[in-house]
Amino acid sequence: MRAVTWQGRGDVEVNDVPDPRTEQPNDLVVRVSSTAICGSDLHLYGPLTPFMTPGDILGHEFMGTVVEVGSEVKNVRPGDRIVVPETRPDDRWLFLSDILPTAWQGVAYTGLEPGETIAVIGLVPVGQLATRCAWQQGAGRVIGVNLEAERLAMAAQHGVEVIDVSRVDDVPGAIKDLTAGRRADRVIDAVGMEAHGSTAAKIATDVVTTLPRAAAAVLSQAIGVDRLAALETAFASVRRGGTVSMSGVYGGAADPVNFMKLFDRQVSIRMGQANVRRWSDQLLELLSQDEDVFDVAVDGQYAHTPPVEGDPDERDDPRERLDDDFDVASAREQNHEQRQSNPNEAPGDGDPSVVDGS
Secondary structure (H helix, E strand, O other), X not given: OEEEEEEEOOEEEEEEOOOOOOOOOOEEEXXXXXXXXOHHHHHHHOOOHHHOOOOEEOOOEEEEEEEEEOOOOOOOOOOOXXXXXXXXXXXXXXXXXXXXXXXXXHHHOOOOOOOOEEEEEOOOHHHHHHHHHHHHOOOOEEEEEEOOHHHHHHHHOOOOXXXXXXXXXXXXXXXXXXXXXXXXXXXXEOOOOEOOOOHHHHHHHHHHOOOOHHHHHHHHHHHOOOEOHHHHHHHHHEEEEEEEEEOOOOOOOOOOOOHHHHHHOOOEEEEOOOOHHHHHHHHHHHHOOOOOOOOOOOOOOOOEOOEOOOOHHHOOOOOOOOOOOOEEEXXXXXXXXXXXXXXXXXXXXXXXXXOOOO
């Protein structure tokens, strides 16, 4: 089959790789019809390179058709569609594979009460969907923070009060002004470890990832730091007794966090990878309504839909592109397959056995 493979820092290729096969009795193989780029894929492209090996296959936010199942798989069979039922098009349902449950969990983890104000730091794909999930979960006001005009405009179209970081020196102060001095009741950090505005941490990460792989991995696990500008903004933007939910990925082993301030202000923090199966049934029901409640159909949302095939040098880095938000790679009519484990797994909340990832 053909697959997107990691070859080195900032270097990916589409290569021929061995066809997947079931290795465990609870495995299944899926022929991929569409897939999306996850933020964690981009971290593998850069700061997490010490843990990668040339030839590693990228991608996990996919949907398609089951072609093979292990002996213990009972609830799906060859020919079944994976993430959505038969006859449903990919376009409206693809984000159910990961990004929509991630956004929904990000809001749920804040403990949002009806009518409260929630701020979302980072209007990247998860952040955009988090603002829409916040409305569905009863928010009274939603504030979105970003520095790209197109992303701010997209959020504003969905009733979000936006703050342009490129024009505001003090984001927490701007949120405080918008809320009559109270700050946001709940805040989501939808950015993670590669936030803009953390120059020293970026330099340190760049230096570590140029070292030999074994040494870089040891240093990253022992003294690795993240770029914390977004998280620090989230902490400063939440009210006393409020909650910060971290949807953005962090991996630093020595991140400097001011716990004295957090303790004094009684800020609650909740974080973790998305428990996709915890939320997917509920979200499937919402997506099945006639109304597209999250506005995720391909009517301008998929601003960038490249084919899997083609010269990688002709495709730009999604982290540097300023005008597009949702990336969907179409694998239609091509034999892209992936192996998944545990398709019989029941939904769980906080259970490591059902966290997102492949």
